[in-house]
Structures are given as structure tokens and as C-alpha cells.
Amino acid sequence: MDNTILLDLITKKMPFGKYKNTLICDIPEHYLIWFKRKGFPEGKLGIWLESMYEIKLNGLTYLLDELRKRNL
Template identity: 55%
Template sequence: MQDPSAQPNSSILQELVLHRMPFGKYKDTLLCDLPVSYLEWFASKGFPPGKLGMQLATMFEIKTNGLEYLLVPLKRQAGGRKA
């Protein structure tokens, strides 16, 4: 049985709409706006270590499972904020 006190960490999703890719072809692109083909490439080659790798893997799961609608309110809330 799942622990009822365990809640999803919404800050992970918020970071996807605020943080930008720090390197590569899509440098300065918001993580939530990375094309699925780029995320698929990382999935096949291996995500980078650490927090960025976790964020990219999360974004890959969101996009490949049709869950992008979860980010819409967060993107709206983020408005013009830049990270």
C-alpha cells in the first residue's frame, strides 16, 4: 500500500519549465521545450549524470507518455520568469 503522506515533488516539474539546457545543440532551450528526438537520443546514449540527467529523463517520460498537459499550468504560472 502506498504511503498517503508521500506526495509527488512538484518542484521537479516546475524546474522543467524554468531551467534551460546548459549545452549542446539546444543550449538555452527550456527543458520542457526540448524536442522528443533529442530526448530519445539521450535515452539511447545515456542521460548525463546528476540532476540534469534526472530532469532530462523525466522530460523524456513525460513526452513519450503524452503527459505534457501536466506542464501547461506550470508554464502559464511561470509566465515570463527566466532561470
């Protein structure tokens, strides 16, 4: 995975919907599952959401926690 994607996950916000203005890394898993079923948006947002889905699915959120601590 590209390091810039990981940085984007902890700094970029959801631009629309129920979780508008929520950091991508803080979007609940059930919302990501909904996108997985319906289809992720195109472009960077889709890449971020799908990456976050995979991170949560595989229990790797601790990696983002460490990255957040370093980038405060």
C-alpha cells in the same frame, strides 16, 4: 514525481549542445530519445531530461502547459 522537478523543467535551460539555452520542457522529443539511447547525464540535468522524456512519452505535456500558465 517531485513538484520541484516539474518547476525545474519549465524554468531551467539546457547548458550545452544543439539546444543550449532552450528550456528543458521545450527540448524536442527526438533529442530526448537520443539521450535515452546514449545515456542521460548524471545529476540534476539527467533527472530533468529523463523526466521530460517520460512526460513526452506518456503524453503528459499538458501538465507542464498548465504549470507554465500559472507561473508566468
